[in-house]
Amino acid sequence: MCSYDKLVLATGSGLALPNAPGVTEYAFDVDQIEQAMRLEAHLKALANQPESRARNTVVVAGGGFTGIETAAEMPARLREILGEQAAVEVIIVDRGSKVGGAMGEQIAETIAQASDALGVTWKLQASVVSVDAGGVTLDSGERLEASTVIWTTGVRAHGLATQIPGERDGLGRLHVDANLKVLGQDDIYATGDVAHAATDDLGNHALMTCQHAIMLGRFSGHNVAADVLGVTPLPYRQPKYVTCLDLGAWGAVYTEGWDRQVKLVREEAKALKTQINTVWIYPPAADRDAAWAAADPLVPIA
Ligand SMILES: Cc1cc2nc3c(=O)[nH]c(=O)nc-3n(C[C@H](O)[C@H](O)[C@H](O)COP(=O)(O)OP(=O)(O)OC[C@H]3O[C@@H](n4cnc5c(N)ncnc54)[C@H](O)[C@@H]3O)c2cc1C
Numbered sequence: 001m002c003s004y005d006k007l008v009l010a011t012g013s014g015l016a017l018p019n020a021p022g023v024t025e026y027a028f029d030v031d032q033i034e035q036a037m038r039l040e041a042h043l044k045a046l047a048n049q050p051e052s053r054a055r056n057t058v059v060v061a062g063g064g065f066t067g068i069e070t071a072a073e074m075p076a077r078l079r080e081i082l083g084e085q086a087a088v089e090v091i092i093v094d095r096g097s098k099v100g101g102a103m104g105e106q107i108a109e110t111i112a113q114a115s116d117a118l119g120v121t122w123k124l125q126a127s128v129v130s131v132d133a134g135g136v137t138l139d140s141g142e143r144l145e146a147s148t149v150i151w152t153t154g155v156r157a158h159g160l161a162t163q164i165p166g167e168r169d170g171l172g173r174l175h176v177d178a179n180l181k182v183l184g185q186d187d188i189y190a191t192g193d194v195a196h197a198a199t200d201d202l203g204n205h206a207l208m209t210c211q212h213a214i215m216l217g218r219f220s221g222h223n224v225a226a227d228v229l230g231v232t233p234l235p236y237r238q239p240k241y242v243t244c245l246d247l248g249a250w251g252a253v254y255t256e257g258w259d260r261q262v263k264l265v266r267e268e269a270k271a272l273k274t275q276i277n278t279v280w281i282y283p284p285a286a287d288r289d290a291a292w293a294a295a296d297p298l299v300p301i302a
Pocket of ligand 1: 010031066158160191208209210213
């Protein structure tokens, strides 16, 4: 047991698998490194299975960010493991009525183009209702044979958020004020994926992304220290919103604005995505000056 003067809840989020039959037992996910490694080992072991449609097929449940990025990677990955001539199939099952539709009009067109080029197909207006060792069953009753099912929907804020009295959004995130203090609490801040925080005065809110989590981290650290020292806090503001979605061997797409206007595609966007994934998302070196500089809330992230 350890007491505190001020608490910052920064425990992130995780995939909350649904109760549907077979999901926990048979579906893979990429939420944590351990699960991603389990999927990787399974994919490699497919090479030892006899040729069949199920062996060559990956079903991805959910066509959001994680589902699209995961599916886009799969055709090349499967061919690497099963051979260039393998008749691989990658199918995204999504409840929406349009390919990438939930992402916005412009980016959806790019996602559709990339999906076609990669050979990723979409089952739209469909839900996976059960998973077993040989595939999935959809709500229509249709069956898809697949040895590999990857679940990507249902991210929720960490369970510790439920222990703090306060209003929560549909993702379990705590509502916070402009200084990232939990509404109704004097000494508790929430940040990153556990915070439901306004990014501007136009009604936009932080998403569960590292783009927002990094800035929220800077502001919450600054403000909790300001609180302890009795100095004026800095209200969290992050009006600029960008998206960089990896689209496997096709490249990537970079957008700006909450309506996701496409600014870069293919190799140019991929170079940016590689920079993000290999450099920007990492914490600073274990060096006092570097860490201090990186914690400055006024350093723009995007
Ligand atoms: C597969 C995947 C791909 C993603 N891709 C992107 C992307 O391309 N772009 C993007 O912007 N975002 C992406 N995200 C989202 C991004 O990773 C998160 O929004 C971000 O990591 C949230 O940061 P956080 O600090 O709030 O939480 P986390 O990064 O989850 O950190 C929470 C930390 O708290 C620790 N913790 C948890 N419980 C406790 C406890 N009880 N006590 C002590 N410590 C605890 C955890 O071990 C962890 O280290 C992706 C997420 C996933 C899963």
